[in-house]
Amino acid sequence: MNKIFLIAVLACTVISCKKDFIELSPEDEIAEASFYKTxxxxxxxxxxxxxxxxxxxxxxxxxxxxxxxxxxxxxxxxxxxxxxxxxxxxxxxxxxxxxxxxxxxxxxxxxxxxxxxxxxxxxxxxxxxxxxxxxxxxxxxxxxxxxxxxxxxxxxxxxxxxxxxxxxxxxxxxxxxxxxxxxxxxxxxxxxxxxxxxxxxxxxxxxxxxxxxxxxxxxxxxxxxxxxxxxxxxxxxxxxxxGYDLLANYSDVFSTTNKNSKESLFEVQYLEGLQGGQQSQFIYFFLPRSSNTTVITGVKTDNSGIGGWNTPTQDLIDAYEADDTLRKNASIAVAEGTYNSSNIFTFSANKSIINYKPAAGKVGVPYIRKYLNPHANPNNTNDNWPVYRYADALLLLAEAKNLQGKSAEALVPLNKVRARAFGNVTHNITTTDPAALTDIIAHERRVELAFENHRWHDLVRTGKAIDVMNAFGIKQKALYSYLSPASYQVDKNRLLYPIPQSERDLNVDLTQNDGYPQ
Missing domain, CATH: 1.25.40.390 (Serine Threonine Protein Phosphatase 5, Tetratricopeptide repeat)
Known part of the structure; x- marks a missing residue:
């Protein structure tokens, strides 16, 4: 708050002592003095x-x-x-x-x-x-x-x-x-x-x-x-x-009929509805920009002003094991169609990611299927955002055990997650080599928790962010000509975001993180 403005307000309050001036609170609202009591x-x-x-x-x-x-x-x-x-x-x-x-x-x-x-x-x-x-x-x-x-x-x-x-x-x-x-x-x-x-x-x-x-x-x-x-x-x-445990099927976790289930340790709450503004709309951000999303969402709306973000990379799609089809299919789907000259997409089909090949004259754009659930009105969905799941806890437990030299014990929570992912068909990891197991657990976290905002934090936490993201950047720049040579130049300074300049303009005591304009 501006200090001069605050002083002026306090001064006005002190000198303006007429009763009809200071009694400003609407009678139908609770005054602060009587709130925070019950x-x-x-x-x-x-x-x-x-x-x-x-x-x-x-x-x-x-x-x-x-x-x-x-x-x-x-x-x-x-x-x-x-x-x-x-x-x-x-x-x-x-x-x-x-x-x-x-x-x-x-x-x-x-x-x-x-x-x-x-x-x-x-x-x-x-x-x-x-x-x-x-x-x-x-x-x-x-x-x-x-x-x-x-x-x-x-x-x-x-x-x-x-x-x-x-x-x-x-x-x-x-x-x-x-x-x-x-x-x-x-x-x-x-x-x-x-x-x-x-x-x-x-x-x-x-x-x-x-x-x-x-x-x-x-x-x-x-x-x-x-x-x-x-x-x-x-x-x-x-x-x-x-009382926490995994749900029987991976896809069940993201159904809006299973919000706040026994697998949920914490999730951000949203509520579909035309009143209250409590709905979510993630799927509309994550689909290609289009003038009509009906083919995917079942609801006709124009998402050309908000879509096109958080698109699964081919690098991630390729990271799934060949028979990890249930989890992959529940996480990612393909919007098939065509782009016009303005780069707006016309949907023609909603396809499975498994063994996908585009139809003649069509292109396929992967999107995050986890947040696609039935809803009645455009940009108005019932999906919560998962923050902590029991599967996350099991994989952290496996990692913690492995990093203490308890590699054999680490296999138990790791394989519990994998059993559910592969439809309860035995697909166990058996190696107890700590280095190999470290990489396996990191991979498992990547595919199990994809699109739940864990990957960047995991890369930083495990010290892999600089190497992984620089290598990824080389591949991205080979794919996309619009990327600047200055992009994906990742060093230790880029492991933190900058302190907002608007805050530093107000507070001269706020220093900036290294690597950003001081």
Missing amino acids: EAQFRMALTAAYQPLRDLETNDFYTGEMRSDNTHYQYYQINRGTAYTMRENIADFMDDPSNDYSNAVYFHCFRGVSRANIILDRIDGGTLTDAAKNDIVGQAKFLRAFNFFKLVRYFGGVPLFVHEVTDAEQSFLPRSTADQVYAQIVDDAKDAIAKLANPVFTSGKQNGQATKGSATMLLAEVYMVQKKYAEAETLLNTLPAM
């Missing part, structure tokens, strides 16, 4: 603290998946506006501190932190039972930890706001170190684990809020980043007793 009010505030996650996920696939070798974009040569080039630049490693889409991740995360802080700072002034208070505090601390974890992985050390900002001076903090941010994340996640209850499965479904399992998975992933493998293993081993 359990119902704090749960309303908690709902508001979850909301930024929905905005986050409409940007996170650019920074978490398109930044990797899993997906790319469909180049739109007739429109070179910043809304297109900024998103392309993230994928091509040519982004800068003014990129609206990486900056949006920063802002949405801090919005979530801010709303969690308000709850945590004010809850002692409310009238709640101990059980209700523990639940609300646990969820708020999970959300704060989750957002800070997202921030520190993408941007490095960031300002560590752990209290509600009530005046301008509190708004301008310098960056804390990454270690300090991680220490706060660990403290919050531990407290969330202690306070939150196990998930409750009512008719096989959870309510979508964070649970002890959500916080456990979060902290386990933090420990994996910190190379605290024994601590991660201990946490991950507690999940089965909470």
Whole structure:
């Protein structure tokens, strides 16, 4: 907030003491002084603290998946506006501190932190039972930890706001170190684990809020980043007793009839409907740009202004084992049709990716099938976004065991995931060579968790990002003439995104990450 503006407002408040002037609150709204008192009010505030996650996920696939070798974009040569080039630049490693889409991740995360802080700072002034208070505090601390974890992985050390900002001076903090941010994340996640209850499965479904399992998975992933493998293993081993397990079929995981299932440790909630603005629309972003999507979605709409993003790469398609057809088919499909001179696609068929060959005179464009479910209205879907799944936990457990020299034990969770993927036909990994198993687990995470925003973080966490993405860039530049020679020049500086320039313009104490304009 502008400091001069805040001082002016305070001054006006002090000198303007007429009763009819200061009584401005509409009588049909709850005044702040009487809010944050009851359990119902704090749960309303908690709902508001979850909301930024929905905005986050409409940007996170650019920074978490398109930044990797899993997906790319469909180049739109007739429109070179910043809304297109900024998103392309993230994928091509040519982004800068003014990129609206990486900056949006920063802002949405801090919005979530801010709303969690308000709850945590004010809850002692409310009238709640101990059980209700523990639940609300646990969820708020999970959300704060989750957002800070997202921030520190993408941007490095960031300002560590752990209290509600009530005046301008509190708004301008310098960056804390990454270690300090991680220490706060660990403290919050531990407290969330202690306070939150196990998930409750009512008719096989959870309510979508964070649970002890959500916080456990979060902290386990933090420990994996910190190379605290024994601590991660201990946490991950507690999940089965909470009721988590794999669904029978891989494709079932992404059906909207199975939202918040026993495989879900945490997912961002969306709700199809014409009122409330709570719907998702991921499939429309991920399809080729078209004036009519009916062939794929069953609903006629024009997605030419929003489509063309997060397209599966041939590199990923080729990564699936030859008989990994069930998982591949559930993850990727092919939109078949033709492009016109304006690079707008006309769909003629929806095809399986398995052994696909285009019909005469047609081209096939792969798209992410995971987020295609029946819906009644255009740009209005019921798909949640998966953040943590039990399959993810099993593969992290396999990795943690292997990195501690327990390679034989690592095969158990690894092969449990593979058994489901291959239709419960024995397809076990048997090698106990630690180096070979490291690569196998990384591959398994890539195909199991494709398009769920894990690949870039996994590459960074395992120290593979620079080598993998430079090699991938060479292949991309051989395929696409529009890529600049300056693209895919990946070094250690590019493992972090830049701090938004707009924030640095407001706060002179914010330093910039190395490798970006200072």
